[in-house]
Amino acid sequence: MLDEGSVIPYLTKRGLLSGNATVEVLTGGVSCVVLAVKSAQRELVVKQALPELKTKAKWVADQRRAIVEAEAMRVYQLITPDSVPELIDCDEANFTLTMSRLPNTCTNWKQDMLEGRIHPEMGEKLGKILAQWHNTTAVDAAIKAKFMEGELFEQLRVSPFYRAVADKNPNLQQVINSLIEEITTEKIALVHGDFSPKNILATPDHNPIVLDFEVAHTGNPVFDLAFVSAHLLCKTIRTHSEVEKEALATTALNFLDSYRQTSQISIAKSLPLHVALIALARVEGVSPVNYLDEPAQQKLVVITKAALLDSTMTYEQLFESAQ
Numbered sequence: 001m002l003d004e005g006s007v008i009p010y011l012t013k014r015g016l017l018s019g020n021a022t023v024e025v026l027t028g029g030v031s032c033v034v035l036a037v038k039s040a041q042r043e044l045v046v047k048q049a050l051p052e053l054k055t056k057a058k059w060v061a062d063q064r065r066a067i068v069e070a071e072a073m074r075v076y077q078l079i080t081p082d083s084v085p086e087l088i089d090c091d092e093a094n095f096t097l098t099m100s101r102l103p104n105t106c107t108n109w110k111q112d113m114l115e116g117r118i119h120p121e122m123g124e125k126l127g128k129i130l131a132q133w134h135n136t137t138a139v140d141a142a143i144k145a146k147f148m149e150g151e152l153f154e155q156l157r158v159s160p161f162y163r164a165v166a167d168k169n170p171n172l173q174q175v176i177n178s179l180i181e182e183i184t185t186e187k188i189a190l191v192h193g194d195f196s197p198k199n200i201l202a203t204p205d206h207n208p209i210v211l212d213f214e215v216a217h218t219g220n221p222v223f224d225l226a227f228v229s230a231h232l233l234c235k236t237i238r239t240h241s242e243v244e245k246e247a248l249a250t251t252a253l254n255f256l257d258s259y260r261q262t263s264q265i266s267i268a269k270s271l272p273l274h275v276a277l278i279a280l281a282r283v284e285g286v287s288p289v290n291y292l293d294e295p296a297q298q299k300l301v302v303i304t305k306a307a308l309l310d311s312t313m314t315y316e317q318l319f320e321s322a323q
Contacts, residue, residue: 001033001048001050002033002035002046002048002094002096003033003035004023004025004035007023007035007037007046008021008023008037010046010096011037011044011046011098014089014091014098016044016088016089016098017037017039017042017044018039018041019039019040019041020039020040021037021038021039022037022038022039023035023036023037024036024037024038026045031049031050031065031156031214032047032048032049032050032214033047033048033050034046034047034048036101038101042100043100043101044088044098044099044100044101045085045098045099045100045101046096046097046098047066047069047096047097047098047099048066048094048095048096048097049063049065049066049095049096049214050063051063063095064095064152065095065152065156065214065215066090066092066095066096066097066214067090067092067095068147068152068213068214068215068216068217069097069212069213069214069216070087070090070097071146071147071216072147072190072192072213072214072216073085073087073097073099073213074087075137075143075190075216076133076210076213079132079133079136079137080129080132080133082207082209083129083207083208083209083210084209084210085099085100085101085102085209085211086099086100087099088100102201102209103203105203105204106201106202106203106204106209107201107202108197108198108200108201108202109122109197109198109200109201109202109208110196110197110198110200110231112202113197113235113248114235114238114291116239116241116244118244118247118248118251119202119206119251120247120250120251120254121206121254122200122202122206122208122251123232123250123251123252123253123254123255123258124254124255124257124258125206125207125208125258126200126208126210126228126255126258127254127255127256127257127258127259127260127261127262128258128259128261128262129208129210130192130195130221130224130225130259131258131259131261131262131263131264131265132262133189133190133192134188134189134190134191134221134224134263134265135189135262135263135264135265137189137190137218138188138189138221138264138265143190143218144187144189144190144218145218147190147216147217147218148187148217148218149217150184150217150218150219152214152215152217153184153191153193153215153217153219154184156193156194156214156215157193157194157215157223158180158183158184159286160281160285160286160287161277161278161281161285161286161287162176162179162180162183162277162281163176163180164281164284164285164286165277165280165281165284165285166180168284169284169305171309172305172308172309175273175308175309175311176277176308178270179270179273179274179277182220182222182268182270183219183220183222183223183274184219186219186220187218187219187220188218188219188220188221188265189218189219189221189265190216190217190218191216191217191218191219191220191221191223191224192210192213192215192216192224193213193214193215193216193217193219193223193224193227194212194213194214194215194227195210195224195227195228196212196227196228196231197228197231197232197235199211199212220268221263221265221268222267222268222270222271222274223274225256225259225267225271225274226271226274226275226277226278227278228255229252229255229256229271229275229315230274230275230276230277230278230279230281230282231279231282232248232249232251232252232255232319233252233275233276233279233300233318233319233322234279234282234289234291234292234300235248235291236248236249236252236319236322236323237292237296237299237300237303237322238291238292238293238296242323245322245323246323249319249320249322249323252315252319253315253316253319256315271315272307272313272314272315272317272318273307273308273311275307275315275318276303276304276305276307276308276313276318277304277308279300279304280300280301280304280305280308282300283297283300283301284301299322303318303321303322306321307321
């Protein structure tokens with residue numbers, strides 16, 4: 001595994017760097033080593049997949065996801081070049097990607113929202129980007145065939161989010177099993193698989209740039225819609241500010257409205273159920289969020305379990321209940 005001491009010789013050997021450089025350790029979430037390298041000529045980010053994720057519960061995942069990520073980046077760059085970093089190198093033997101570093105004027109969307117900097121237009125722009133990705137890949141047989149294998153999605157999303165919650169809630173197993181069936185058998189388009197605020201940077205004029213494509217797979221677009229919406233639901237429940245709650249809910253509604261206006265694929269009626277389940281997994285799953293206090297966790301559990309037992313609840317009603 002690469003570290004601060006070995007990354008410069010590694011890049012030099014691969015012909016990606018010459019001369020002196022400085023190294024900065026970036027947060028890689030729970031799944032990767034991420035190092036920023038700056039020389040007089042260029043600024044790079046090196047990302048290497050870990051064989052075991054850094055979570056409280058044991059979570060092993062295939063390092064091949066780095067190769068999947070590189071292939072997905074190439075696809076998404078062709079569709080929305082301004083919304084994806086430039087991939088410079090993929091080292092398949094060491095499960096390592098090298099990409100251009102984005103300007104330091106970009107901020108992390110998750111951190112922005114947690115600190116009260118909420119710009120609902122981000123939701124609108126993300127909805128359009130995601131719809132473009134789904135539209136383009138849904139009609140491209142070659143792309144769909146390339147990402148058809150679903151084992152990484154099972155390891156990184158279905159098992160730690162859906163199955164983990166089902167194991168703890170026997171009364172929810174029937175509805176959860178139907179949701180699992182929907183996202184694992186319906187092969188509609190290329191799905192990002194980790195469309196989360198932590199993986200989205202915002203430019204100073206609130207344009208999103210999306211990162212982290214290692215869970216990309218041919219599947220059901222409802223998962224991408226639900227994954228980011230669940231994060232927005234958690235953040236709506238977290239804050240005590242009515243202004244922030246309203247802004248976050250507006251961001252979510254803007255996101256879905258924009259997606260609906262751009263998408264050529266029908267939005268699954270089960271979307272609110274997926275949102276509720278993924279949000280519930282952020283408390284009861286393998287990878288809980290770290291920003292919800294005990295009362296917020298209890299509120300989230302009550303809201304999401306009620307939604308999972310009520311198939312008539314709408315997306316809008318789910319966010320109303322969080323305010």
